[in-house]
Amino acid sequence: MDHDDARRLGRREMMRRSLVVLAAAPAVTAIGCGGGALECTPGPAGDQAMRTALHYVDHGPDASRHCVRCQLYTGGESACGTCSVVAGGIHPQGTCDSFVARS
Numbered sequence: 619m620d621h622d623d624a625r626r627l628g629r630r631e632m633m634r635r636s637l638v639v640l641a642a643a644p645a646v647t648a649i650g651c652g653g654g655a656l657e658c659t660p661g662p663a664g665d666q667a668m669r670t671a672l673h674y675v676d677h678g679p680d681a682s683r684h685c686v687r688c689q690l691y692t693g694g695e696s697a698c699g700t701c702s703v704v705a706g707g708i709h710p711q712g713t714c715d716s717f718v719a720r721s
């Protein structure tokens with residue numbers, strides 16, 4: 619292997635590694651913006667009391683009753699949103715007793 623071969627191999631290896639990094643970027647982004655590791659902050663103690671009273675949970679067992687499908691939810695599917703009844707950060711897959719289905 620001469621010097622040019624070694625240089626070409628070095629470039630090829632660099633390109634390969636760059637593609638691996640680019641391919642992994644969306645997965646890292648998904649984790650950062652809520653791919654499963656999303657945690658929504660409840661807020662002050664008073665807010666937590668309201669969450670508890672309405673049996674709010676971050677992961678509801680019934681997908682058809684998730685916050686993201688509730689009329690009172692404002693936000694997207696991959697980040698914490700807000701709710702007009704329950705204070706604090708609201709998980710898109712959360713739910714509570716005050717769920718109102720979107721029409």
Ligand code: SF4
Pocket residue numbers: 674683684685686688689690691692700701702703704708712713714715716717718
């Ligand atoms: S009312 Fe309950 S189900 Fe609806 S968005 Fe608020 S916390 Fe989620």
